[in-house]
Amino acid sequence: DPKIIQKPKYLVAVTGSEKILICEQYLGHNAMYWYRQSAKKPLEFMFSYSYQKLMDNQTASSRFQPQSSKKNHLDLQITALKPDDSATYFCASSQPGLGPLNQDTQYFGPGTRLLVL
Amino acid sequence: GDSVTQKQGQVTLSEDDFLFINCTYSTTTYPTLLWYVQYPGQGPQLLLKVTTANNKGISRGFEATYDKGTTSFHLQKASVQESDSAVYFCALVATGNYKYVFGAGTRLKVIA
Secondary structure, eight states, X not given: OOSEEEEOSEEEEOTTOOEEEEEEEOSOOSEEEEEEEOSSXXXXXXXXXXXXXXXXXXXXXXXXXXXXXXXXXXXXXXXSOXXXXXXXEEEEEXXXXXXXXXXXXXXXXXXXXXXXX | OOEEEOOOXXXXXXXXXOEEEOOEEEOSSOOEEEEEEEOTTSOOEEEEEEXXXXXXXXXXXXXXXXXXXXXXXXXXXXXXXXXXXXXXXXEEEOTTOOOOEEOXXXXXXXXX
């Protein structure tokens, strides 16, 4: 059974619209992340949440808003979509380490491929 | 800031060839270094991980050595198979951090 579920697998949107990308993890992890992968850039960190609190936001645009309704959910709302937002968005999760040197592995979901026309 | 460089965009080999994928990194910390593999239509999967506590990681016939002197973390495999065809990403996470910094990826194609 998949441990990290991302829905939908594919998404086509028109410029200016709003979409929500869903992520659920069943690994019992307390930290969740969003990354973006496009043809122009490698896998790029966007957000991290720990115990449902935002820890880091590396996304310049406020059009991207993570939403965590439950400990194992971290959805990504994208508003005013632009063609440049076309990419594959990956959700990941990990168990926060016990100390700064204990970096636990991040596990990635299968991704949502977004195409903005 | 932290960065990871993979200069080889694509590598094409025949089965049983030796694989070497170059990865160098730049950071002011002592990072954890990782290799992820991504198959078509899937998310990246951890291949191996090395911390400052150990120099070498080995998994599924792949190995990578953490070289602080040359700030390199090259991936090697003695004999590749067609099933190894995938994209390989080198990544680092700085000490006390959780943000993974990925290289551009190297697409490996193995011809039977």
